[in-house]
Amino acid sequence: MVTKFSRRQFTGGILAGTTALAMPSLAFGARPRVAVIGGGAGGATAAKYIAKDSNGAIDVTLIEASKRYYTCFYSNLYLGGFRSYASIGHNYYGLSVNRGVNVVHEWATSVDTAAKVVNLGHGGQVSYDRLVLSPGISLKYDSLPGYSPEMHSRMPHAWTSGTQVQLLRSKVLNMKKGGTFVMVPPPNPYRCPPGPYERVSMIAHLLKERNPTAKIIILDPKPKFSKQGLFMAGWEKHYPGMIDWIDPDTHGGIKSINASSMEIETDLDTFKADAASVVPAQQAGSIAMAAGVTDGDWCPINPANMTAKADPNIYVLGDASVASSMPKSGFSANSQAKVAANHIRGELSGSRVYEARYANTCWSLVATDDGIKVGANYSAGPEKIDVVSKFVSQGDESADVRKATYQESIGWYEGITTDMFS
Amino acid sequence: MRTFWTFFFFATIFCSSHAKTDNLLDGADLGYGEYLSGECVTCHSKDGVDKGIPAINGLDAEVFASIMHAYKIGDMDHPVMMMVASRLDEEQIASLAVYFAAMPDAN
Numbered sequence: 001m002v003t004k005f006s007r008r009q010f011t012g013g014i015l016a017g018t019t020a021l022a023m024p025s026l027a028f029g030a031r032p033r034v035a036v037i038g039g040g041a042g043g044a045t046a047a048k049y050i051a052k053d054s055n056g057a058i059d060v061t062l063i064e065a066s067k068r069y070y071t072c073f074y075s076n077l078y079l080g081g082f083r084s085y086a087s088i089g090h091n092y093y094g095l096s097v098n099r100g101v102n103v104v105h106e107w108a109t110s111v112d113t114a115a116k117v118v119n120l121g122h123g124g125q126v127s128y129d130r131l132v133l134s135p136g137i138s139l140k141y142d143s144l145p146g147y148s149p150e151m152h153s154r155m156p157h158a159w160t161s162g163t164q165v166q167l168l169r170s171k172v173l174n175m176k177k178g179g180t181f182v183m184v185p186p187p188n189p190y191r192c193p194p195g196p197y198e199r200v201s202m203i204a205h206l207l208k209e210r211n212p213t214a215k216i217i218i219l220d221p222k223p224k225f226s227k228q229g230l231f232m233a234g235w236e237k238h239y240p241g242m243i244d245w246i247d248p249d250t251h252g253g254i255k256s257i258n259a260s261s262m263e264i265e266t267d268l269d270t271f272k273a274d275a276a277s278v279v280p281a282q283q284a285g286s287i288a289m290a291a292g293v294t295d296g297d298w299c300p301i302n303p304a305n306m307t308a309k310a311d312p313n314i315y316v317l318g319d320a321s322v323a324s325s326m327p328k329s330g331f332s333a334n335s336q337a338k339v340a341a342n343h344i345r346g347e348l349s350g351s352r353v354y355e356a357r358y359a360n361t362c363w364s365l366v367a368t369d370d371g372i373k374v375g376a377n378y379s380a381g382p383e384k385i386d387v388v389s390k391f392v393s394q395g396d397e398s399a400d401v402r403k404a405t406y407q408e409s410i411g412w413y414e415g416i417t418t419d420m421f422s
Numbered sequence: 423m424r425t426f427w428t429f430f431f432f433a434t435i436f437c438s439s440h441a442k443t444d445n446l447l448d449g450a451d452l453g454y455g456e457y458l459s460g461e462c463v464t465c466h467s468k469d470g471v472d473k474g475i476p477a478i479n480g481l482d483a484e485v486f487a488s489i490m491h492a493y494k495i496g497d498m499d500h501p502v503m504m505m506v507a508s509r510l511d512e513e514q515i516a517s518l519a520v521y522f523a524a525m526p527d528a529n
């Protein structure tokens with residue numbers, strides 16, 4: 001049985017020293033209960049907004065496996081040496097102390113949707129009136145021909161939160177002079193469409209400083225990618241001759257990946273890497289499968305409020321959902337969480353429900369002070385989330401604009417992490 | 423920068439379209455403003471600090487509304503804010519203006 005004590009603070013400023021159990025007892029049953037699985041961009045935001053805006057009228061339990069959340073956003077900047085690892089880590093203290101969220105650091109293993117109960121790894125249970133799922137992704141290792149567990153340590157994917165990205169950085173720093181780095185991006189759809197190409201930019205930045213004769217090869221399963229023109233122009237400008245992007249028409253498909261020999265075989269050639277990052281195909285986090293709200297790899301949702309098509313008591317946010325034109329990003333997940341939080345409050349406490357409004361912007365850093373961005377805002381159509389308007393950085397922008405774009409991204413990181421965790 | 427815009431907007435908008443400023447804050451609804459602000463605070467830190475995106479807490483409500491209208495019609499030109507403002511109507515802008523005016527800034 002999991003017992004979690006937390007201090008509860010109502011926004012009115014009254015401190016009520018109640019203790020809460022992970023399995024709420026019936027004595028507190030009068031308050032509607034929301035369970036949130038996953039304390040990332042979607043889940044932390046949802047837990048905070050429901051607790052904050054309901055002023056304690058709704059009991060919110062956040063189930064998150066890790067005590068510290070290292071953002072995948074900005075992990076590329078850590079790789080490039082622009083941020084420290086510590087600066088991308090966040091804890092849940094603000095949510096529990098300032099917002100009165102019961103934070104339970106446990107792995108959710110299954111959901112009994114009929115009984116409305118979440119089962120936890122150590123045998124505890126959390127019951128709910130509404131459940132929010134924001135578990136992010138799980139990686140489909142079987143998508144990689146020749147997969148072996150060794151790949152994790154020898155060709156780090158660094159596509160989920162945690163120490164993989166530190167491993168990747170040390171591999172790049174330890175490459176032999178003039179060595180080859182191979183990046184294998186994932187096939188669509190995956191979290192953070194510009195992510196692999198920002199990663200390549202940041203690795204090129206590191207190598208340019210420390211190992212300027214090194215080469216980077218991208219073996220892409222996709223014929224095109226996000227902000228392609230902007231990235232490629234940036235590579236030409238800052239790292240001429242260093243980066244080779246090879247599309248599937250040219251390499252003919254990845255036939256096998258051998259982590260012990262560090263060889264990647266394609267129709268075109270067998271590439272021998274001194275360091276590599278191989279990112280598998282992706283699907284919704286496993287708990288979404290266990291809850292039975294997926295159709296194929298992802299969870300279809302109702303655009304007006306992010307409820308799962310399969311269960312009106314379950315909301316699916318972020319990467320795990322099929323949010324049609326919205327990319328799988330931290331910004332998107334944060335935006336979807338606010339729509340869901342507003343709807344959940346309406347359902348459970350009768351507060352006003354406003355129309356769904358979604359937004360996203362993805363910044364990428366190509367080189368020092370050379371930032372680019374793409375963004376859009378969205379509304380709920382009858383079948384899917386539709387684009388209202390969009391923008392993207394231009395190819396002919398001045399260095400000043402690019403620098404301002406990078407600085408904006410620093411402001412955004414501060415903004416979104418404050419929004420999620422305080 | 424804030425001081426500059428404050429002055430600039432009072433000067434231009436107030437003089438050029440005086441009739442409009444009278445009702446810039448008509449229809450403001452604080453609760454709606456709070457909901458709409460969710461979109462803004464992903465970028466504009468809720469703590470009112472500026473680490474690369476200007477802080478907007480505690481801005482005078484009329485100045486705030488004038489700035490948003492300026493982005494909306496393209497008088498102020500910044501791709502992100504033009505997109506943000508483009509889908510806000512007058513009542514939504516007014517609601518956001520009164521909401522942010524009431525938020526404490528970092529100083």
Ligand SMILES: Cc1cc2nc3c(=O)[nH]c(=O)nc-3n(C[C@H](O)[C@H](O)[C@H](O)COP(=O)(O)OP(=O)(O)OC[C@H]3O[C@@H](n4cnc5c(N)ncnc54)[C@H](O)[C@@H]3O)c2cc1C
Pocket residue numbers: 037038039040041042043063064065066069071072073074075076106107108109134135136137158159160161191192195196199285286287317318319320328329330331332333361362363
């Ligand atoms: C290299 C890289 C760069 C990126 N850059 C950007 C960027 O610049 N901007 C941007 O907006 N996005 C970026 N992203 C994407 C962003 O990180 C994700 O889209 C975002 O984190 C998705 O939020 P989420 O809530 O769906 O999942 P996550 O943030 O991954 O959160 C899921 C959480 O759920 C927990 N969890 C999962 N299952 C369980 C369970 N069963 N029990 C308990 N806990 C569980 C996990 O521990 C995790 O903390 C980037 C991603 C990568 C990989």
